[in-house]
Amino acid sequence: METRGFMQVAVDAVVFTVLQDELRILLIKRKYPPFKGMYALPGGFVNKGEELEEAVKRELDEETGVKDVFLKQIGTYGGVRRDPRGRILSVAFLALIQPNQRLKAATDAMDAEWFAVDGLPELGFDHSDIISDALEQLRYEVQTTNIAFQILPKSFTLTQLQQLYEDVLGRGLDKRNFRKKVKELGILKETSEMLREGAHRPARLYRFVESKYSGIRDEIHVFLG
Amino acid sequence: METRGFMQVAVDAVVFTVLQDELRILLIKRKYPPFKGMYALPGGFVNKGEELEEAVKRELDEETGVKDVFLKQIGTYGGVRRDPRGRILSVAFLALIQPNQRLKAATDAMDAEWFAVDGLPELGFDHSDIISDALEQLRYEVQTTNIAFQILPKSFTLTQLQQLYEDVLGRGLDKRNFRKKVKELGILKETSEMLREGAHRPARLYRFVESKYSGIRDEIHVFLG
DNA sequence: CCAAAAGTGTTGGTTTTACACCCATGG
DNA sequence: CCATGGGTGTAAAACCAACACTTTTGG
Numbered sequence: 001m002e003t004r005g006f007m008q009v010a011v012d013a014v015v016f017t018v019l020q021d022e023l024r025i026l027l028i029k030r031k032y033p034p035f036k037g038m039y040a041l042p043g044g045f046v047n048k049g050e051e052l053e054e055a056v057k058r059e060l061d062e063e064t065g066v067k068d069v070f071l072k073q074i075g076t077y078g079g080v081r082r083d084p085r086g087r088i089l090s091v092a093f094l095a096l097i098q099p100n101q102r103l104k105a106a107t108d109a110m111d112a113e114w115f116a117v118d119g120l121p122e123l124g125f126d127h128s129d130i131i132s133d134a135l136e137q138l139r140y141e142v143q144t145t146n147i148a149f150q151i152l153p154k155s156f157t158l159t160q161l162q163q164l165y166e167d168v169l170g171r172g173l174d175k176r177n178f179r180k181k182v183k184e185l186g187i188l189k190e191t192s193e194m195l196r197e198g199a200h201r202p203a204r205l206y207r208f209v210e211s212k213y214s215g216i217r218d219e220i221h222v223f224l225g
Numbered sequence: 226m227e228t229r230g231f232m233q234v235a236v237d238a239v240v241f242t243v244l245q246d247e248l249r250i251l252l253i254k255r256k257y258p259p260f261k262g263m264y265a266l267p268g269g270f271v272n273k274g275e276e277l278e279e280a281v282k283r284e285l286d287e288e289t290g291v292k293d294v295f296l297k298q299i300g301t302y303g304g305v306r307r308d309p310r311g312r313i314l315s316v317a318f319l320a321l322i323q324p325n326q327r328l329k330a331a332t333d334a335m336d337a338e339w340f341a342v343d344g345l346p347e348l349g350f351d352h353s354d355i356i357s358d359a360l361e362q363l364r365y366e367v368q369t370t371n372i373a374f375q376i377l378p379k380s381f382t383l384t385q386l387q388q389l390y391e392d393v394l395g396r397g398l399d400k401r402n403f404r405k406k407v408k409e410l411g412i413l414k415e416t417s418e419m420l421r422e423g424a425h426r427p428a429r430l431y432r433f434v435e436s437k438y439s440g441i442r443d444e445i446h447v448f449l450g
Numbered sequence: 451c452c453a454a455a456a457g458t459g460t461t462g463g464t465t466t467t468a469c470a471c472c473c474a475t476g477g
Numbered sequence: 478c479c480a481t482g483g484g485t486g487t488a489a490a491a492c493c494a495a496c497a498c499t500t501t502t503g504g
Contacts, residue, residue, distance in 0.1 A: 005233040005270030009303075009314060045230030049312070052303040076301040076316050078234075078277040087274070089234060089314075091301050159483075176485070177467070200482040201474035384456075401458070402494070425455040426501035 008088045011056045012043030012127070014074070014134035015066060015095040018151055021160060022116055023167035025131065026103075027123070028063055029111040034084045035124025041131075042066075042112065043090065056093050064112040065104035069095045070150040070213065074130075074137045082126050092130045094137055096150040117167065135168075142168050146187055149208040157195055157203035158182065233313045236281045237268030237352070239299070239359035240291060240320040243376055244339055246385060248392035250356065251328075252346070253288055254336040259309045260349025266356075267291075267337065268315065281318050289337040290329035295321045295375040295438065299355075299362045307351050317355045319362055321375040342392065360393075367393050371412055374433040382420055382428035383407065
């Protein structure tokens with residue numbers, strides 16, 4: 001009776017970023033069993049007296065070198081058989097980082113890599129489920145909050161923003177409708193800078209007006225082209 | 226090092242039902258410290274080898290006599306100081322039951338009561354936060370899935386359905402618009418029965434077409450008057 | 451006959467969708 | 478001068494919001 005309810009608790013993170021204008025997820029190659037040779041989400045056990053979010057940040061830094069993440073809890077995976085080593089409850093987080101953080105170099109134990117969302121390798125544990133749930137959550141958030149600015153660089157072109165939305169929503173959006181919508185929402189301000197890259201007209205750079213995560217939740221469904 | 230990650234894990238449930246055409250939440254009066262005399266959500270520790278949902282169902286039955294619940298996880302509350310007895314992680318669930326289940330009679334230890342959503346008593350722990358999150362979740366679910374049928378009797382009038390939506394969304398809806406919307410969604414079929422109760426025209430009874438929880442998720446925002 | 455809730459359509463405004471061409475640049 | 482992506486408006490369709498009266502019943 002005195003040990004009722006005790007079990008091992010871990011955290012896992014589904015880290016998204018945009019790399020080469022494409023939405024990507026951070027995975028770690030497992031070099032030891034279980035699931036040796038397969039990939040898995042970064043994560044690990046929560047220490048005594050450590051908040052869940054602290055644990056995620058610590059593990060991400062240790063395992064991948066990634067810092068300054070935005071976190072949002074997506075769910076807890078508690079199946080009795082989900083981990084072959086024994087019962088381990090895992091609290092999963094959606095994590096967003098600004099692009100271009102350098103990853104830790106591969107070591108004997110660790111090897112972190114970015115994967116395109118539609119080109120994921122085989123995953124251990126129930127981590128595919130976790131990733132689907134994270135994507136669904138991200139899809140919701142992107143439509144009801146300004147969460148996107150957590151994942152884009154400080155200034156960005158409208159095409160980059162649209163591409164992010166398309167990647168997250170998994171479908172194409174109309175360029176003119178998208179721009180009209182975004183502009184009349186008043187969440188962006190244009191800068192005086194341009195991005196020039198390649199044999200074509202330069203693109204104006206924009207920033208978010210609100211530099212904090214904030215719900216536009218009163219109206220579900222804010223974006224969409 | 227060998228005890229890393231071990232902590233006590235509990236589950237809590239925010240149980241909703243409709244009673245006298247009003248949305249209500251099930252609470253338990255605490256007869257012992259901490260928070261003696263205040264109310265709290267039903268819940269308790271997860272047993273060894275027990276799935277989280279099993280634990281919720283067991284605790285609900287033990288503490289309140291409520292059975293046959295529909296469960297949906299809403300979040301995990303892991304703050305280091307959220308329980309004065311020590312660190313206890315709690316996985317919270319949204320729980321819906323059909324109306325008119327009889328509650329267990331009050332005992333020395335337990336005393337379960339239904340409260341209207343806008344007339345809640347003072348709550349112990351972080352249970353007010355959990356209830357707000359549950360309501361937000363319910364608001365989302367009701368607009369994107371047929372979850373409502375988990376909480377209404379098998380057949381119901383359109384007015385009862387509308388009242389549920391109004392309670393959940395916290396605002397009034399237009400009767401004609403609501404009925405039009407609901408009918409063209411094709412999620413209801415009318416029965417041949419009528420509900421007669423009171424000095425007025427009897428109301429036709431309807432049932433849900435799908436008798437399973439199913440997302441209408443492709444389009445967020447399905448209802449609304 | 452009265453009170454109470456059930457039931458039923460139309461219209462104007464807003465929002466969403468579909469759609470095609472010119473512009474600025476680098477090579 | 479050519480290829481590439483940046484940038485811009487309009488019209489039709491779909492959707493949403495506002496609105497009032499008749500019906501059926503019990504007492």
